[in-house]
Amino acid sequence: MKKKHNKDTSEEEIELEGEIPEEEPIRFPEDETEETPEETEGAASEEAGSESEEPSEEEKAQAELAEMKDRYMRLLAEYDNFRRRTQKEKENIYADAISEVVKEWLPLVDDIERAVASSENMDESSVEKVAEGIKLIGKQAVNVLGKLGVEEISSGEGEAFDPNLHEAVMHVEDESLPEQSIAQVFQKGYSCKGRVIRHSVVKVAN
Secondary structure, three states: OEEEEOOOOOOEEEEOOOOOOOOOOOOOHHHHHOOOHHHHHHHHHHHHHHHHHOOOHHHHHHHHHHHHHHHHHHHHHHHHHHHHHHHHHHHHHHHHHHHHHHHHHHHHHHHHHHHHHHHOOOOHHHHHHHHHHHHHHHHHHHHHHHHOOEEEOOOOOOOEOOOOOEEEEEEEOOOOOOOOEEEEEEEOOEEEOOEEEEOEEEEEEO
């Protein structure tokens, strides 16, 4: 910076080299909080964008439908597995029941086979022995049925006819027997725990 003295010593001119820097405007704290129109528009657009991001009613319905479909498919798969498992259990129970019944009858089958084998060398004097053997086999069969819970249906002569237990194939007039009573048994019936396996075939009087 140079000073130039004029004749008038009271006046002084100062020449500055270069440009004088512009002073920055002073900002007060309250000025910083004020939003410009551009900032206000940006905030409004952001709020509008956030509102547009919320799912519509149709989208909500589609999402709910997809969830229900998924639950339905899972439930269907579980039911199918349950059905197959139940069917397998029923088959196993049936096979076990057959095995138990056959196991009880096998000794009786063995005795019948031995009786048949011995009858091949039978003579007239051994007829009584064969008859006695058949009786023993019959008793053994009754014992096997008892172990399995099978009972003979009562259907003696003179007993009342019961269509739930007996099957009438003939009728006869007999003054000595009560009305609707059993006159003769053609075939014995059997039941198991209250369930009729085979009805007794009978002839009914009067």
